[in-house]
Amino acid sequence: MTGTLLSITGLTKAYPGVVANDSVSFDIGESEVHALLGENGAGKSTLVKMIYGLVKPDSGTMTWRGEAYAPPEPRIARATGVAMVFQHFSLFEALNVAENVALGMENPPPMRDLARRIREVSETYGLPLDPYRTVGDLSAGERQRVEIIRCLLQDPKLLIMDEPTSVLTPQEVEILFKTLRKLKSEGTSILYISHKLEEIRALCDQATILRLGKNVGTCIPAETTARQMAEMMVGDTLQTPTRTASDGGEVVLDVTGLSVASSNPFGTTLKNIHFRVRAGEILGLGGVAGNGQDELLAALSGEAKTTSDTIKVKGKPVGRLGPNERRKLGILAAPEERLGHAAAPDMSLTENALLTGAIRKKLLSNGFVNWGGAEDFAKDVIKKFDVRTPGASTAARALSGGNLQKFVIGREVLQAPEVLVVNQPTWGVDAAAAAAIRQSLLDLAAGGAAVVCISQDLDELMEISDRFGALNEGRLSDIRPAAGLTIDEIGLMMGGAHGMEVAHVGEEEGAEA
Amino acid sequence: MKTLTSINPVFVIVVVMVGAIPLLLSGTEINPVLLIASLMVAATPLLIAAIGELVVEKAGVLNLGVEGMMIVGAIAGFAISVETGSALVGALAAIVAGALLSLLFAFLTQFALANQVASGLALTLFGLGLSALMGQSYVGIRPPAMAKLDLPVISDLPVVGPILFSHDPILYVGIGLCAAVWGLLKFSRAGLVLRAVGENHDAAHALGYHVIRVRVLAIMFGGACAGLGGAYISLIRVPQWTEGMTAGIGWIALALVVFASWKPWRVLLGAYLFGGINVLQLNLQAAGIAIPVEYLAMSPYLITILVLVIMSADKSGAPASLGRSFHASQ
Numbered sequence: 001m002t003g004t005l006l007s008i009t010g011l012t013k014a015y016p017g018v019v020a021n022d023s024v025s026f027d028i029g030e031s032e033v034h035a036l037l038g039e040n041g042a043g044k045s046t047l048v049k050m051i052y053g054l055v056k057p058d059s060g061t062m063t064w065r066g067e068a069y070a071p072p073e074p075r076i077a078r079a080t081g082v083a084m085v086f087q088h089f090s091l092f093e094a095l096n097v098a099e100n101v102a103l104g105m106e107n108p109p110p111m112r113d114l115a116r117r118i119r120e121v122s123e124t125y126g127l128p129l130d131p132y133r134t135v136g137d138l139s140a141g142e143r144q145r146v147e148i149i150r151c152l153l154q155d156p157k158l159l160i161m162d163e164p165t166s167v168l169t170p171q172e173v174e175i176l177f178k179t180l181r182k183l184k185s186e187g188t189s190i191l192y193i194s195h196k197l198e199e200i201r202a203l204c205d206q207a208t209i210l211r212l213g214k215n216v217g218t219c220i221p222a223e224t225t226a227r228q229m230a231e232m233m234v235g236d237t238l239q240t241p242t243r244t245a246s247d248g249g250e251v252v253l254d255v256t257g258l259s260v261a262s263s264n265p266f267g268t269t270l271k272n273i274h275f276r277v278r279a280g281e282i283l284g285l286g287g288v289a290g291n292g293q294d295e296l297l298a299a300l301s302g303e304a305k306t307t308s309d310t311i312k313v314k315g316k317p318v319g320r321l322g323p324n325e326r327r328k329l330g331i332l333a334a335p336e337e338r339l340g341h342a343a344a345p346d347m348s349l350t351e352n353a354l355l356t357g358a359i360r361k362k363l364l365s366n367g368f369v370n371w372g373g374a375e376d377f378a379k380d381v382i383k384k385f386d387v388r389t390p391g392a393s394t395a396a397r398a399l400s401g402g403n404l405q406k407f408v409i410g411r412e413v414l415q416a417p418e419v420l421v422v423n424q425p426t427w428g429v430d431a432a433a434a435a436a437i438r439q440s441l442l443d444l445a446a447g448g449a450a451v452v453c454i455s456q457d458l459d460e461l462m463e464i465s466d467r468f469g470a471l472n473e474g475r476l477s478d479i480r481p482a483a484g485l486t487i488d489e490i491g492l493m494m495g496g497a498h499g500m501e502v503a504h505v506g507e508e509e510g511a512e513a
Numbered sequence: 514m515k516t517l518t519s520i521n522p523v524f525v526i527v528v529v530m531v532g533a534i535p536l537l538l539s540g541t542e543i544n545p546v547l548l549i550a551s552l553m554v555a556a557t558p559l560l561i562a563a564i565g566e567l568v569v570e571k572a573g574v575l576n577l578g579v580e581g582m583m584i585v586g587a588i589a590g591f592a593i594s595v596e597t598g599s600a601l602v603g604a605l606a607a608i609v610a611g612a613l614l615s616l617l618f619a620f621l622t623q624f625a626l627a628n629q630v631a632s633g634l635a636l637t638l639f640g641l642g643l644s645a646l647m648g649q650s651y652v653g654i655r656p657p658a659m660a661k662l663d664l665p666v667i668s669d670l671p672v673v674g675p676i677l678f679s680h681d682p683i684l685y686v687g688i689g690l691c692a693a694v695w696g697l698l699k700f701s702r703a704g705l706v707l708r709a710v711g712e713n714h715d716a717a718h719a720l721g722y723h724v725i726r727v728r729v730l731a732i733m734f735g736g737a738c739a740g741l742g743g744a745y746i747s748l749i750r751v752p753q754w755t756e757g758m759t760a761g762i763g764w765i766a767l768a769l770v771v772f773a774s775w776k777p778w779r780v781l782l783g784a785y786l787f788g789g790i791n792v793l794q795l796n797l798q799a800a801g802i803a804i805p806v807e808y809l810a811m812s813p814y815l816i817t818i819l820v821l822v823i824m825s826a827d828k829s830g831a832p833a834s835l836g837r838s839f840h841a842s843q
Contacts, residue, residue: 054719074721090716092709094833103709104720108702 005030005189006051006069006158013046022045022213023060028158028206033180034189035200035221036212039233039430044193047210048160053190054078075106081157085147085164093136097146098136104150121152125179140289143174148179159183160191167197169288170458170491177203193232195431196459197226211235234432249279252450253300253331253419262298268292268412268474270299275469275479277419277450281365282441285454285463286483287494291476293423293454294336298328300421300452301333302326313419327359330418334408336427336454338401342408345397349389352396353378353411360415377414385410386436402429409437413444420444423454438464458490471495530570548792550675553684554750556788558583558742558759561687563766563773563780564694565738570770571698572731573711573834577620577633579739580763581640586611586740587747588644591656591754600659604683604744611740612733614640619732623725627837641757644813651754659683659749681749683741688781690738711832714839724839739763765814772821774830779821787817 010023020043028034038044040473049055051062053071062069064080078371091100098115102108109117115131122129127145135143144164151159173193180190180203192204200207201221209217209232210231217232256271270292277283287293298304300311302323310319318326323333335341343352354363354374361377363370378392385406396404409425425441426434441466445451454471455461461468462482469479472495477493562579569576589610594603619634623625659681662668668678698704710717710727718724746762747754765787774780794809802809 053721074719078721086716086719090713090719092712092716093832094712095705095708099705099709102705103717103722314718 003065004028004063005032005065005079007063007166008051009061009063011047011050011062012058013043013049013050013055014058019213021050021057024210024213024215025060026208026215026218028189028191031184031187031189032206033184033192033204035204035207036191036193036210037195037197037200037207037229037233039195041234042210043213044210045162048084048162048191048193051077051158052082052160056254061452079107079155081155082160083151083154083156083158084160084162085144085151086162091135091146092144094134095136096132097138098131100146101131101150101153105154117153118149122149125149125152125182126175127179141168144168144176148176152183155208156188156226158189158191160193162193163195164192164351165194165196169494170487172288173199194365195220197229200229201226209233210486224399230431234430245441247456249281249448249450251276251315252279252314253277253452254315255300256310256312258296258299258306258310260295260304260306262295263298264294268295270295271474273476275476277452278447278472279450280445281467282445282451282453282465284461284468285476286456286458286461286468286490287453289456291471293471295457295474296471297333297335297423297454300331300419301335302331324359327356327415330360330416331421332356332360332415332417332419333421334412334423334425338404338408339397343396343404346395348393348395349382349399349407350375350378350392352407353381353392357410357415364476377411381410381414385440386433402433405429406433406437409440411438416447417444417449419450419452420455424456425453426455426457426460434460458487468493520589527756546672546675547746548796549789550680551826552785552789552792553676553680554788555791556784557684557687558745558750559762559766559769559787560742560762560781560784561683561690561745562739562742562764563769563784564690564740564777566766567737567770567773567775567777567780568694568698568707568738569731569735571711571727571775571832572707573714573832573837573839574601574622574728574732575629575633575814575836576615576618576636576732576735577630577767578615578636578640578763579735579766580761581637581761582611582614582736582739582758582765583743583746583766584644584757585614585640585641585647586743587759588648588651588743588754589740590744591747592647592651592654593652594748595651598657600657600748601682603656603748604659604741607740608652608737609740611736611738611743613736615732615736615739616729618736619729623728623732624842629836629838634711637763645756648754648756650754655755656748656752656754658752683749686741687745698777708832711834714834714837718839728839739766742766765817766817769821772818775832783817783821786820787813790816 004027006028006117009025011021011025012023013021024047036044036047046055050057053074069080071080074290092103098111101118102114108114112466118129118131122145127148129142129145129149135146138146164176184190192200194200204221207219207221207229208215209219209229211233216235219229221229254276256274258270260263260270262269268291273296275283297303299306302321302325305322306318306319308317312318313329313331316329318329318331339345350371354369357374357377358364361373361379363373375392381387382389382392387403387407387410387424389403399407405426409422412420422441425437429437438460441451441453453461453465465482467479468482468485468490470477470490472494564585566576566579587606590603590607593606594600597603600779614636618632621632622629660678661681664678668674698708706722707727710722710724714724742762743759746759751758769780769783773783789814794812797804798806798809
């Protein structure tokens with residue numbers, strides 16, 4: 001480390017009601033990989049948006065190689081040498097790769113030259129990309145390549161990466177890390193935001209930990225255990241979910257030959273899916289986003305109908321039934337998209353509780369709503385699942401992601417389902433809330449329910465599932481007992497067509513992951 | 514399936530056009546050359562308004578006020594050209610009037626974050642009322658004529674002359690506009706930014722583009738085009754002023770943009786198809802053909818939409834952020 005690239009002093013930003021950053025200070029050295037750690041809502045995103053010029057700080061200063069740095073807008077930040085890969089990709093699905101790259105550059109060369117440079121750079125860094133493909137047709141890993149190439153073409157001095165690995169297979173993560181190490185060796189500094197602690201330990205030189213907008217400590221990740229870092233993030237000791245092994249219940253959910261076309265033009269068609277889940281069992285389904293997860297949840301919840309015998313619950317065919325008829329039989333679901341799918345954003349928690357709980361909680365009589373009962377149910381969920389909210393009349397939109405997620409999962413769990421299907425139950429949720437949600441799923445299974453947990457978080461699936469399968473392009477891999485699966489085996493189950501050169505990288509480097 | 518849909522539109526248009534020829538010849542006094550020349554005149558207001566709306570929708574804004582902006586452009590252009598004695602000054606005034614009225618829509622939807630559908634409908638109702646008020650003293654007057662293109666020799670050529678080289682300048686502006694919009698959207702950086710804003714306004718904002726500025730400019734361009742299209746009706750096509758004289762062309766323009774899958778050349782094709790059938794049915798009415806007038810009068814609307822529906826079956830290219838309000842939160 002030769003010197004300091006970017007020095008941040010006393011940066012503060014307040015929004016009405018929240019102090020997102022409270023005099024945060026830290027330094028990023030030249031060719032250093034610096035981790036920014038913190039739970040959701042700790043202020044990481046606001047902080048990097050200030051560095052990238054999207055948000056203006058209320059007070060505090062930044063210094064870039066000894067000179068004052070206060071970018072009024074992203075183009076100034078880019079001109080200085082800051083590039084950013086966003087958490088939710090800032091890509092345009094209907095445009096092609098080259099057009100997407102051009103949009104992120106100040107003075108893009110003509111399209112033909114740009115396409116050639118994209119090919120060159122993408123091959124140099126081992127991230128092959130065809131510049132003329134439409135982004136809507138790319139996998140999540142390929143989309144991230146587009147974002148990274150867009151940054152690399154501008155020759156950045158500081159590359160900001162916001163949760164880059166949340167959508168990647170383990171092999172893709174390895175390729176990404178190789179690229180980042182190569183960049184570092186060429187003198188680029190990287191600010192790496194993540195809450196995957198093992199990744200940070202493998203990659204980063206320094207870490208700054210934020211909690212509730214304040215800098216609560218720094219550490220050298222390689223010399224700190226994941227548990228210590230997690231406890232610094234949470235500010236408390238962390239509880240690991242506990243499970244009681246159970247086996248040999250009757251088959252509750254039986255899916256045979258499920259094939260469903262997607263309702264979304266960029267979606268995935270499910271192809272001939274078979275699986276069974278017994279009472280008391282958790283089936284974990286992994287796979288990279290966009291490989292049929294949403295479609296599978298829709299088919300199981302009743303949003304998408306199939307032929308009658310395809311899905312059976314305790315021997316009863318339910319394939320043709322809609323969501324409410326299935327709820328009556330005890331099949332409940334919690335979809336991935338919290339706002340707009342699992343919950344109606346502008347309706348209160350009471351109303352949202354009623355929307356899925358009306359049938360099993362008997363909140364309707366003769367077509368009239370029992371509002372008192374609905375409110376009691378909502379309050380029950382809020383209390384048992386520790387949802388932090390002023391009350392049951394708050395609009396769903398006003399809750400933070402983690403709190404709403406606890407509400408959405410709690411609402412289904414407290415209806416005592418026979419079968420519960422959840423998609424990404426802890427996506428974007430902080431560590432403590434995620435542990436609570438996982439524990440509730442384990443408890444539910446221990447009580448005799450069959451649980452299907454679809455997730456992209458492999459650590460989560462390994463922690464709670466009894467058996468594991470992976471979705472790939474709408475097909476389901478063989479289902480295997482989760483205990484004893486290695487990361488290589490999982491990667492191969494998930495990989496399928498995404499593999500290609502990924503496979504040999506996995507052999508070389510899989511051991512250290 | 515893919516080849517079927519890609520052949521279909523061309524096939525259908527050819528069938529319609531070929532089917533029209535015997536009908537055409539049966540009405541003895543109809544001259545095909547004049548028919549094509551007047552088809553282009555009939556199509557121009559629709560073409561110009563639809564190209565403007567295409568740009569607005571490509572930026573992710575749905576402005577249902579096209580009809581209102583057209584009628585205000587029609588009366589503003591008419592009034593100013595009567596007062597100044599120059600049709601060209603009138604056309605410029607119509608452009609300004611349409612753009613000004615669209616600014617009202619831009620303010621409501623981009624700054625006050627009002628619902629775009631409701632604001633657009635309100636704009637149409639407001640425009641119809643405003644134009645009736647402005648036009649009270651202009652009923653029954655003839656506007657000054659606009660000079661037509663008159664190239665020596667070339668304009669006098671048989672067939673080609675009347676069809677291609679002896680129209681008013683705005684007709685050529687309309688075709689030029691179509692080509693320019695196509696080229697800009699496809700090849701220029703400004704066009705790329707405009708499409709990006711319409712496709713994903715959050716991402717465009719994150720990359721540092723000014724979503725609201727781009728959209729306001731697009732809305733003003735759409736308003737200017739609608740105003741010019743309206744003035745074309747009152748100054749050249751009819752030419753006189755009557756209340757409500759745009760007669761739903763603004764709505765057809767909106768439908769045309771959707772069914773043309775947001776592609777400028779298809780808009781041109783659809784507009785000419787609509788104009789052609791419109792002129793043809795008027796001629797057939799005049800020739801006293803034994804089809805009830807009502808069926809003839811509805812035929813341009815029906816056939817245009819039918820053809821464009823078939824054409825749009827291949828891929829709907831709707832901008833993904835169309836009709837959604839943008840607010841830069843945090």
